[in-house]
Amino acid sequence: MNTRGLFQAAERSAFYGRRKFLSDAVKVTCGVVLFGLPLAMLARKARALPADAIRPPGALNEDQFLGACVRCGLCVRACPFDTLRLSEFGSQVATGSPYFVARDIPCEMCEDIPCVAACPTGALDKSLTDIDNAKMGLAVLVDQENCLNFLGLRCDVCYRVCPVIDKAITLDLQHNVRTGKHSRFIPVVHSEYCTGCGKCEKSCVLEQAAIKVLPLHLAKGAPGQHYRLGWEEKEKAGKPLVPGIIDLPDRLPESYQ
C-alpha cells in the first residue's frame, strides 16, 4: 500500500473509531439521563414532608436534612420511648429517614436528648443541648369549632400536659357570648416556647385532635422581608421615626359619642 492508501485507511479507522465513540457516548448519556432524571425528580419530591410527620429534635431544615442524614436509625435506637421510626418505602416520608407521628407517640423531651447524641452525621444538630430550645414543629389549635375549651367547657388537657406549661401554651380568658355570664379559657400556643413535642396533640381528648403539631414551614406565616412594625421601630429608635408628624385626635364613631 502506498502512503496515500495508508493515510486513507488511517482516516477511515479514525472515522469509524470516532463514530463508535459517538454512538457509545450517546447510548451511555441516554442511559444515565433515563436513570438520573427520575432519581432527581424523586429527590425533589422527597422534600415535601407530609403534615403529620415530625422530624426528631435538632433536625436540620428539610433541604439540609436529606443531604446529611444517612438513614442509619441510630436515633431511633437511642430513643427510650420508641417515639422515632424510620420511614418505610412507599410512605410519603423520604425512604429510611427518621420521623414521628405525634398522635401515636409524642417526644418526651428527654433532658439528655439521646437521639441527638446518637446521630453520627449531625443531621440532628449537636448544638441543640437544651431540649427546651428544640423546634421539631409548632402546635396549632386547628379546630376552634370542636375544641372543648372553645365551646366554653374546662378541658384544659393540652395545657396541662404541655412540658413547657404557661409558656408554650397559655389559657387566655374570653367572654363566653353563648351563656353570657361565663368565661372561655382559650388555649393559645406561643411559637417562641413551643418545642413541637406533640404531647398536646397526643392528649387531646377528641376523637380527632383539635390541636395538632405541624412542621414549621406549614405552621408559620412570615411577613415580607422589608416589613417593619412601626411601634417597634419607634421604640428601638427611642423617638418618632418621622419627626414633626402631628398626632391627630382619634375620632369615635357617632354611636359612641
Place this chain on the structure above:
Amino acid sequence: MKPMPGADAVKEKGWWKSHQWLLLRRSSQIGILLLFLAGPWADIWVVKGNLNSSLTLDILPLTDPYVALQSLLAGQSLMADVVIGAVVVAGFYILIGGRSYCSWVCPVNIITDLSEWLRRQLGLSSSVSLRSSLRYWLLAATFIVAVASGVIAWELVNPVSMLHRGVIFGMGFAWTIVLAVFLFDLVVSRRGWCGHLCPVGAFYSLLASYSPLRISASRRNACNDCLDCFAVCPEPKVISPALKGVEKNIGPVILSPQCTNCGRCIDVCSKKVFQFSSRFNNQMEAMP
C-alpha cells in the same frame, strides 16, 4: 439436560468440600443480618443501626463510604465519627477486595443468587445483554444527582439498604423493589442487577483495584475445560485472562476488581485449580 455445574466436583471432593465457600459466605451474610437483628429481637445490642452507618459495642462507628461520599457531594460537611467510620470500612475493603462486600455482606446477593439458581433449574437462557460498564455510569449519575439536588437521592430507592433496613427496622413496600430485582435477573437479564447495574457494587469494585487478597488459578494447567467455574461465576469475564493466560504470558491471579472473592469457583472445580491467594503471587509457572 446438562448436569448442574459442580456435579463433577461433588463426585471428586464430596458435597461439603464443593460447597464450602458458598456455605461460609451465606453464614457470613445471614450472620451479619442476625447481629443487627439480635438487638431488636433479643435485646442483645452488639450492633446498632444498619449497613449505612452503625455502632458496634457502643464504640466502633462504621459508615458506608459510598453514602458518606454522597452526603459530602450533597454539600454537607462530614463529622469526625462518619469520616472515621468510612475510612475504616473503605480500608477494610481495600484490603480484602471491595466486592467482598457483595458476596459476603450484601443481603441482595442472596436474592440475585437465588434468581440465578432458579434460572438454571428452569433452563431459562434468554437474556437481554447489558454493558457491564453501565454500573459505573449509574454510579456517576448518583453522584451528579446528589450534587444537583443536595439530597442523598440514591438512598430513596437503593435496594441494598432498603432490604437491609427493611429486615431490621420494618419493610413497608421495600419488598416490591427487591422482588423487581429478583424478577429482572430471572426473566430479563441474567446477572443483570449485580453484574451490570448496581452502583453500590460498582463503588465497592473501585476499592478493589489494589487489593492484596485475590483468587488465583494457581493450578491452571490441571484445568480440563469443563467450564463449571464460568457457569457459576457472577462475573465470568474475570476468569478467562487468568485461567487461559498461559500463552499470553498473563499470571494466574484474577486481578479484575469485579471478582467478588466469593470463592464459588474454588468450590465447583473438580481439579482444584483455584485458591485464595494474593495479588503479589502472580508469577508465571516455571516452564517444564
